[in-house]
Amino acid sequence: MESTTFIAIFATIVTASTPLLFAAIGELVVEKSGVLNLGVEGMMLVGAVSAFAVSTGTGSPYLGIVAAIGAGGVMALLFGILTLTLLANQVATGLALTLFGVGLSALIGQGYVGTPATGLAGIQIPWLSDIPVLGGLLFQYDIMVYMSLALTAAVSWFLFRTRPGLILRAVGESHDSAHAIGYGVIPIRYMAVIFGGMTSGLAGAYLTLAYTPLWTENMTAGRGWIALALVVFSTWKPGRLLFGAYLFGAVTIGQLHIQGLGVAIPSQFLSMLPYLATVIVLVLISRDQLRIRLNAPACLGKVFHPSA
Amino acid sequence: MGKGMLKTLLGGVIAATAMLAAPAMAEEPLKIGFVYVGPVGDMGWTYQHDQGRKAIEKALGDKVKTTYVESVKEGADAERVIRQLAASGNKLIFTTSFGFMNPTLKVAKRFPNVKFEHATGYKRAKNVSTYAARFYEGRYVAGILAGRMTKSNVIGYIGSFPIPEVIRGINSFTLALRKVNPKAVVKVVWVNSWFDPGKEGDAAKALIDQGADVIMQHTDSPAPMQIAQERGVYAVGQASDMSRFGPDAQLTAILDVWDGYYVQRAKAVLDGTWKSEDTWGGLAAGMLALAPYNKAIPADVVAEAEAARKAIIAGTLHPFQGPIRDQSGKEVVPAGKTIPDGELLGMNWYVEGVQGEIPQ
Structure with a gap:
């Protein structure tokens, strides 16, 4: 294979994986704090349409990114108020948030259907982008790709190398104990939930600003649910999550190429392959049952009330 | 999905009110219902069907009154939506996706006075026509x-x-x-x-x-x-x-150009000349x-x-x-x-x- 073709395929894989990584890394933090927010898809959609609206309105995709972060955060705040303050069921509220996000984004996006936009351009880094092959392979992406990678590293560092990260994990493991020691369970969870909303917003922004720079209703097409699954199969570890998101992206793109080459494998099977491969690989690398139990936040999805 | 549900609920309320108000009206317009599989804003399949609906309104003015329900899932949900439209007084109903075929026929049996038009299907009945484009x-x-x-x-x-x-x-x-x-x-x-x-x-x-x-x-x-x-x-x-x-x-x-066909079928109902038939029109018929x-x-x-x-x-x-x-x-x-x-x-x-x- 020519190196230019290889670079092009690799670049496609990176763009397919980035929205999943954004959405999943935020949800990982949310779940580590003991909250299960199934509204990722809805938050992504609202983030996507906000980014598109602001970017086409102001001409600045960067303002679009900021808008998406804000919109995702507000959606998550709504979820927080319902589940953390009003103690609603997290699963039901999360599902409702997705339904709400689908409708709200369609409403906001009404005037933007059929409007093309110029996407985020790749950034050329002096020296690095000029390196033959490697420059094309690693240093030609838009800014959000690097953001997603930096964010993953930062989350990993925060959760496992800092004291606030330790507290957040403690809240997710045993909110009663954390509360007894004097940590504010509810404020900490609020922060985690809003962070998750912001990254979901970023995931949506990546779709409308870089992946396919256009707005159509329901354009996330289930990516929020894939992100949720990736968090579980990565056993709540950022490194594995990164691996899982890229594996999913690679198999998704790989199966399209296999079809294009005319290999006689049923396309329905190939379409299933990304899910299958990702689940199998992640289950294999984390097949130690004890470790999964150690990694899964013990209070995931449980309602907390200080008086209980 | 959520929006579709809300619309159906609202539709029910509106239909109930309409039924109460009905006897007061002298000459009622022909009510025409549309069931869409996607959002009207998909810029593709459903968008073009909705253009056809608008063409009916434009051509026939206050002789007709159209409503639509968008993003209807193929399957059981579709039957409920179609029945709802039939029950609320629509005399001509377009169901615009292949997967609406069986629900359309089922509802058509219960409402023999309502005319149905099903896109891309192959099963017909006395009050169900099918149409598609080449x-x-x-x-x-x-x-x-x-x-x-x-x-x-x-x-x-x-x-x-x-x-x-x-x-x-x-x-x-x-x-x-x-x-x-x-x-x-x-x-x-x-x-x-x-x-x-x-x-x-x-x-x-x-x-x-x-x-x-x-x-x-x-x-x-x-x-x-x-x-x-x-x-x-x-x-x-x-x-x-x-x-x-x-x-x-x-x-x-x-x-996709449904405008001509939709206007023609609505007119046929108004004239009383509507018959169950199968239309597979191409460039010559102006359907694309x-x-x-x-x-x-x-x-x-x-x-x-x-x-x-x-x-x-x-x-x-x-x-x-x-x-x-x-x-x-x-x-x-x-x-x-x-x-x-x-x-x-x-x-x-x-x-x-x-x-x-x-x-x-």
């Missing part, structure tokens, strides 16, 4: 443009699901392509979805990376057109004019059209495409007239013969020039 005729014209404009002789084709409708389109396109350019081949990638902009875009990228310089699509989002524009190759739009997404890339687009050709296409190629379009309308050219060879090179339709409609409706094999196998 989109393959448009794809034949697109095949001529692709065959003349390709330099790599590789065409990328993005398919939704391997059903006869899509396979017929691939074959019709390929027959025209190979007629003008025997060296050209078609690579097909199935995305197993009617609408997933990300996946459709990825499929376009994969095909371009494999050498395709013209992209055909039988999926509904403008993402492949956008990728074609970005990568500097050509593409053919689907359902609606997508030139905004690919001003340099769009060779033409195959447009082609978007303006790309300016970069040389005049002689435009003339060639136009000649084919006019010949199809005149009935002197049929896309599926022999000789036609299958993938193994065997002649399956001899010269002078044409594949009959019955076989076209169930088409499940590729013609020569298409690479790969049909997924079973």
Whole structure:
């Protein structure tokens, strides 16, 4: 294979994986704090349409990114108020948030259907982008790709190398104990939930600003649910999550190429392959049952009330 | 999904109020209901059906009153929505997706006085008509443009699901392509979805990376057109004019045009001449059209495409007239013969020039 073709395929894989990584890394933090927010898809959609609206309105995709972060955060705040303050069921509220996000984004996006936009351009880094092959392979992406990678590293560092990260994990493991020691369970969870909303917003922004720079209703097409699954199969570890998101992206793109080459494998099977491969690989690398139990936040999805 | 539910609920409330108010009105307008599978803002399939609904309103004014329910899931939910529309006084109901076939027939049995129009289905009843368009005729014209404009002789084709409708389109396109350019081949990638902009875009990228310089699509989002524009190759739009997404890339687009048929059927109900029938109209009936050709296409190629379009309308050219060879090179339709409609409706094999196998 020519190196230019290889670079092009690799670049496609990176763009397919980035929205999943954004959405999943935020949800990982949310779940580590003991909250299960199934509204990722809805938050992504609202983030996507906000980014598109602001970017086409102001001409600045960067303002679009900021808008998406804000919109995702507000959606998550709504979820927080319902589940953390009003103690609603997290699963039901999360599902409702997705339904709400689908409708709200369609409403906001009404005037933007059929409007093309110029996407985020790749950034050329002096020296690095000029390196033959490697420059094309690693240093030609838009800014959000690097953001997603930096964010993953930062989350990993925060959760496992800092004291606030330790507290957040403690809240997710045993909110009663954390509360007894004097940590504010509810404020900490609020922060985690809003962070998750912001990254979901970023995931949506990546779709409308870089992946396919256009707005159509329901354009996330289930990516929020894939992100949720990736968090579980990565056993709540950022490194594995990164691996899982890229594996999913690679198999998704790989199966399209296999079809294009005319290999006689049923396309329905190939379409299933990304899910299958990702689940199998992640289950294999984390097949130690004890470790999964150690990694899964013990209070995931449980309602907390200080008086209980 | 959520919005559809809300609308149905609201529809119920409105219907209940309407029934109370009904006796007060003297001459009621004909109420016409539409059931859509996607959002009206999909810029493709459902959008074009909604244009047809608007055409009825425009043509018949206050003699009619239309309502629609969008994003209705195929299956049990559809039956509930259709029954709701029938119960709330709609006398003509269009159900615009293949999967609405059985729900439509079920409801039609319970409401013998309501007329139903089901798109792309094959089951009819006394009060259920079916209609579809011969989109393959448009794809034949697109095949001529692709065959003349390709330099790599590789065409990328993005398919939704391997059903006869899509396979017929691939074959019709390929027959025209190979007629003008025997060296050209078609690579097909199935995305197993009617609408997933990300996946459709990825499929376009994969095909371009494999050498395709013209992209055909039988999926509904403008993402492949956008990728074609970005990568500097050509593409053919689907359902609606997508030139905004690919001003340099769009060779033409195959447009769904339901306006004429919808107005005609609504009029038939008003006149009392409506009959259950099966309509499969093509370019001649105006049920599909082609978007303006790309300016970069040389005049002689435009003339060639136009000649084919006019010949199809005149009935002197049929896309599926022999000789036609299958993938193994065997002649399956001899010269002078044409594949009959019955076989076209169930088409499940590729013609020569298409690479790969049909997924079973």
